[in-house]
Amino acid sequence: MRMKWTFLGLIISIIAVLAGCEPVMVMDPKGPQAETISNVIWISIATMALVVVVVFGMLAYIVIKYRASKQSADYEPPHIEGNPVVEAIIVGIPVLIIIFLSIITVKSTYEVEATPKGYEGQKPLVVYASSSDWKWHFSYPEENIETVNYLYIPTDRPLEFRLYSYGPITSFWIPQLGGQKYAMSDMVTTLHLAASVPGEYMGRNANFSGKGFAENIFHVEAMPESEFDKWVEEVKATADTLTEERFEELLVPGHLGQLTFNKTHLEFSPAPEGEHGGHQHGSSNSDDKAKKDESTDVDGGSDMEHQH
Template sequence: MKIKWVILTLIIAITTVLTGCEPLKVLNPKGPQAETTADVIWISIMTMAVVVITVIALYIFYVIKASRRPDDYEPPYIKSNPIVESLIVGVPVLIIIFLTVVTVKSLYVVEAPPEIYENQEPLVIYASSSNWKWHFSYPEEDIETVNYLFIPTNRPIKFKLYSYGPISSFWIPQLGGQKYAMVHATTTLHLAADVPGEYMGRNANFTGKGFAEQTFNVKAMPPEEYEKWVEEVKATAEPLTKKKFDELLEPGHLGQLTFTGNHLGFSPPPMSHGEMSSDTEETDSGLSMQPHESKDKSGNESD
């Protein structure tokens, strides 16, 4: 019997925490995309809570009844009842349809540029991972940063993600969900920040030894402040050369770095995901232009 109370207490404890004083990152969105996912999560939690409560209530009721039978009680042989059977199929079907609708709708929302900033030109940032760092190239501004990201608020950001090594997953929980950064295909992630502030960003997909520390700071700031920062970088930072960039790619940890120029010229990103199959020739030539070749000196041979 005790188990039910344990579970109930836990459920109550969990909901208290979820709604409690210090909100969890995923449920404390600071941008439209994260808001959408947070809403979906809340819808699913509520729906699922109904399911769990129904099942557990039935369970408690039946178990108590079945454990208090008189001694001479002989459990009957019961054939299944088609009405009951269709009920236990039908209701879940309805729930699944509801959740599918929610999922599909929200999927198209989070996979597209944020609606409320539709009329604005998105800021394109190329975010690439290498063991165990993140490189952010701003082609518009012609600057590049390592392990930190400054973005303007109230403007859609279009991230182009790729990797110089193992599959990584780009994640800023308070701005939106994850997306993989991979060697052969650039993926696109649309985010935006409504509120100025500092947010945690990290790689969520295991990439080896330095994975735990593969994080980056995100600072969302008003556009004017952002412009000021860009100017400052352009005035003070060193230019990024191919040699320097190849050094940066070496496995290890680096602090936050800032450069003018970016690596997109001498080390272009792979094709985006959809273009892969349609135009292979180009993909492959694009690939071979990547600096991976030079990094490949450790070779594929195993000895």
Template sequence: MKIKWALLGAIFTIITVLTGCEPLMALDPKGPQAQTQANDIMLSIWIMSFIVIVVFAILVFMLIKYRASKQSKDYAPPHIEGSAVVEAICVGIPVLIVILLSFVSVQSNYKVEATPKGYEDKKPLIVYASTSNWKWHFSYPEEDIETVNYLYIPTDRALEFKLYSYGPITSFWIPQLGGQKYAMSDMITTLHLVADVPGEYMGRNANFSGKGFAENTFNVKAMPEVEFDQWVKEVKKTAKPLTEEKFDELLEPGHLGQLTFTGTHLEFLPPPEGEGGGHNHGSSDSHEGSKEESEHNQH
């Protein structure tokens, strides 16, 4: 009796705690890419839940129907060579599930790797998102501004992030806008996102990169494009210019708050793309290599 009440109390406590939890950010999408991925996650959860429920139902049925108390002491089960039907079910159903999930995953992968549907003919906002220990640097080349550890974006406009790193491999992730993608030191990866809903979102490095990893986060604010344009104008009036010396200081390992500059580091330290630009994975100092390339291009 005591065990029964203990189990009921534990179940009640778990349900009470779970009802107070906020929804997972990955399952609270605010953009088409995130919505596609959330749909895939929920499909997987429903399929797995159905399988678990069916298996446990069969288990309970078998335990009750064939429990030892209903058989005589001298009962001997019949000899069975095998059942083609049972084997087909045991093998066929998992194969069908894998085929279904593979088909859905491949389709979704093509969707999230491309410009979101409906935005193909519109000019995207290009942002170079680079990372260093343990900071995020966001360069807006067309707007000619740069921010550190925070990101402002317009809603209802395609976003094209160019990702790379000035340190170890990191992972750019805004859970409510889309899945993560890696940023590496000597090449650029591209991530397409869109924010449908104005609001503030959390972004972070989703790949362990040393002792400062836990605080390697950034804030994201999505706003109507009119407000975004006003913010750009305000930055150009009030922010200080980003110099090469200042950027060298920013690359030093450590944590910083949110910073804003006019100009971008792309002017004196080009990203690893284009002629002579990338895939030098053996390089121990991509910063110095980029400097040399920049000086060579100037001459």
């Protein structure tokens, strides 16, 4: 009796805890890319649940049907050769499940890497999203504005994020809009997203990048394009101009609030793509040090030549 009430209390506690949980963000998609990912997760869960139910059902059936009975001490079960039908089932079904999940995974991967469905003919809003310890810089090259730790985007328009880092490898992730993608210092990776529903969303760095990683988050707000255009004009009229000196200050490791600037850092610190690809990103102090080391090597080589 005590065991029964203990088990019942445990079930009630679990239900009470789960009832107070917020919906998992990846299961609450607000864009076509996120919806594709959510559908794949649900299909995977359903497939695995079906396997678990069938396996445990068979286990219960076998345990009950073939439970120990009062056989004589010298009883020997009959020798049975392998059954081709059973072997085909136990091997074939897992193979079919793997093929099924593989097809869905490959198909969905190509979908989320491409322009979102329904937006193929529209011009995307290009945003350069760069990370530094421990903050996010969002540059809008066409609008010529920049924000730190917050991102405004229009709804019903494709978004093209070009990702890179001024520090260690990070991962750009807005769970309700799409999957995560890495940002690195020597190359630009591209992520296609779209927001179909206005609202406020959470974005973060999903890759551990040091002691400030836990607070390496950013705010995302999706709004109709008319409101987005008004915000851009307001920023151009009221925000301070982003200078190279100010940008160097922003790259210093630490946490910051939300900042807004007129102009972008792309003019004096371009993204590692095209002719600027493949070089190390960092502050001007690092560049100055590199130049100083180079000049020292040259001078050292000249001194050695004089000695000879």
